[in-house]
Amino acid sequence: MDKADIKARVEKVTALVLKVDPKEISPTANFAFDLGADSMQSIELIAAFEEEFNIQMDEQKAREVQTVEAAVEFIAGYLKQP
Amino acid sequence: MLENSASPPKDLEHVFYPKSVAVLGTNRVAGTVPHDIFANILRDNFQGIVYPVSPKERSVAGVRAYKYVLDIPDPVDLAILVFPSTVCNLALEQCGQKGVRSAIIISAGFREIGGAGLQREEEIKSIAKKHNISFIGPNCLGVINTDPLSHLNASFARKMPQEGNIAFLSQSGALCTAVLDYAQAKHIGFSKFVSFGNKASISEIDLMYYLKDDPKTKVILIYLEEISDGAALMKAAQEIISESGKPILVLKSGRTREGAAAAASHTGSLAGSDEVCDAALKQAGMIRCTTIEEMFNNAIALAYQPLPQGKRVAIITNAGGPGVLATDATIKQNLELAKFSDATLEVYKKSLPATANIKNPVDVIGDARADRYKVALGGALQDPGVDGVFVILTPQSMTDIENIAEEVCNTVGKYEKPAYASFMGEMDVAAGISILQQRNIPHYVLPESMSRAYASALFFKHHRDMKPEEFTAFSGVDKTKAHEVIESALSAGRTYLPEEESTKILQAYGLPVLPSGLATAKPEAVALAENIGFPVVMKIVSDDIVHKFDVKGVILDIRTPQATGDAYDAILKNVEAAKPGAKVKGIFVQKMVTKGEEVILGVKRDRSFGVVIMFGLGGLFVEVFKDVSFRVAPVGARAACEMIKEIRAYSMLAGARGKKPRDILSVEECIQRLSILALEQPEIKELDINPLIVNDEGGGCYVADARIML
Secondary structure, three states, X not given: OOHHHHHHHHHHHHHXXXXXXXXXXXXXXXXXXXXXXXXXXXXXXXXXXXXXHOOOXXXXXXXXXXXXXXXXXXXXXXXXXX | OOHHHHOOOOOOHHHHXXXXXXXXXXXXXXXXXHHHHHHHHHHOOXXXXXXXXXXXXXEEOOEEOEOOHHHOOOOOOXXXXXXXXXXXXXXXXXXXXXXXXXXXXXXXOOHHHOOXXXXXXXXXXXXXXXXXXXXXXXXXXXXXXXXXXXXXXXXXXXXXXXXXXXXXXXXXHHHHHHHHHHHHHOOXXXXXXXXXXXXXXXXXXXXXXXXXXXXXXXXXXXXXOOOOOHHHHHHHHHHHHHHHOOOEEEEEOOOOXXXXXXXXXXXXXXXXXXXXXXXXXXXXXXXXXXXXXXXHHXXXXXXXXXXXXXXXXXXXXXXXXXXXXXXXXXXXXXXEEOXXXXXXXHHHHHHOOOOOEOOOOEEOOOOOOHHHHHHHHHXXXXXXXXXXXXXXXXXXXXXXXXXXXHHHHHHHOOOOOOEEEXXXXXXXXXXXXXXXXXXXXXXXXXXXXXXXXXXXXXXXXXXXXXXXXXXXXXXXXXXXXXXXXHHHHHHOOOOEEOHHHHHHHHHHOOOOEOOEEEEOOHHHHHHHXXXXXXXXXXXXXXXXXXXXXXXXXEEEEEOXXXXXXXXXXXXXXXXXXXXXXXXOOEEEEEEOOOOOEEEEEEEEEEOOOEEEEEEEEOOHHHHOOOOEEEEEOOOOHHHHHHHHHHOOOHHHHHOHHXXXXXXXXXXXXXXXXXXXXXXXXXXXXXXXXXXXEEOEOOOOEEEOOEEEEO
């Protein structure tokens, strides 16, 4: 899966979980500050990404990811793993 | 530690009286902190404009929301941040760009969690500094200002308290909510109510200075979990009390003796952090309370009634037993039962029944109604020999409780003297108590609390009226000489100064040391003893030995040259047996004083308050009873005198059981000189003079033993 695919799916999941207009989701958008994710929604986002990409993320590290582009990189790292 | 005094003045006016407030990170989910803060501001009728800032909501509670604070078209005086801690930096940065100069950061997840939280706190401090923003928090409940001009409830407390003249500052947010609930039940109102959390920008000291000039505040209450800069707190308290006359009550948690056990000196082990804190708060005129209840018991006395002018108290009761209890409690607090004037007794004789006790405590008898309370209370309040009145009521079948409560309020309001009440009981007296509380008559469940509150108010009054301490510039001080001894030890890598060197330092500051010298050979010891004059005492001098008695390194009362030589050999033999290989510098030969009272003086450097001076009676009194007093340096003549009088065994020095009084003035001078020494020689960590032998009045005192730790 290439980065463009990951980005498209990250944006789709983000829009669904945070109930925001996909147009507002830019690569630099901060989940909490720009898109309004509260602490509960941040956990929901992590779970939704895991389901979407069929991966198991380190929750502690995942919670440190703040922007859409950082999430794409973070998830790509898991998808590269054998 | 000095950051507070060096930093620019904080903008607190916009924290309490903003014309416009933005709540950054609010949402529409009732029952969450981000939502409830905004809802509370709206609900409690804030007099300015409030803007919700929410990344994804178009409106909150029907008010149009902005995505960013930068989108708000008008100026914002105060920003309240309720975002997750991870993005508070972004929110604060935008506040800076917007020109907001005051903020409250409610969010948790900073210094209190360590690690990444610590870094986050440093980052917001840096952003705030860059944009000159002052902020309360983070990790706090918020701020409440009951002044109708603002009426700001920028907190997630369940309710806004009623207006009052007590300000409450708290390091704990959770405690705030409990205090609000407690105060509401007792009709206690607040002027300002602040949870200051991690105090990363605005500290309790900044808030205290603000409250000094706040016309709505009469009494300042503070709950603290840590005192990060004790010296600054003391300075602030002293300035506030002297300039505004506002009392400061402190509830400080953590009354433990941690760290004290590891200390090397007597002073170090006795001066635990809490003992020092206790002494320092009192020294600065603050009233330390041990419970929330005690804090409010004292606060209502100070906030609602005039300060007592003296300790003569009249007690008015409708029952004998409670009158006796109140009398006991009064005496226990070092107060006095007032003696009524003949005129007052005449009024009582005429107006009260023959069975009434018209002497203090006045018993108006169980069937007393409001008219008898009016006579008894009015008579006491107008008597020039009475400084304050305690009104006690027990609910008997004839007692018209509410009428009596009304009468008490009416009568007390006519005089400039304090009156407190204790309507004893629970159910039957509830309505009467409510009347008293609503009309600002301090009410206490028990007479003991009432007398304690009176004693606290009197302490404050005395402290407020005291002239500033004066410090004597003593002659005979050679700072350089003392410093040379210290430098020499430090350059040799030594941090323990044995008696010989400690004595030189004390002598350089004019403390009365006994004639002495160091002998490195037996004939030298004999010659020294003959020169000093018998009797003498001889002590081992070795960097390897701190406790000389434990190794039999001290021989007392040596009266001949022969005995001097024998003692020299014996000490060396004893030390070799007890501590083989100890490097011996020589034997210290010192004049022996056989008469006098032994006292201990000490110095310790406290992490928060700085140099602390200790005084106590020697021997058992210090070892077993820990009967010591403390002051933070500089210690002037008045504080030195208080230190001596404060210990329980003071009468031993003052001349108990026919003994002559000791030379207390000379001890006072020693305490002051020691205070100067400790301040001028910052390398000294701990110092013990144990004992200082005090002669009879006029005979002076002598340092018989001393040790210094660098």
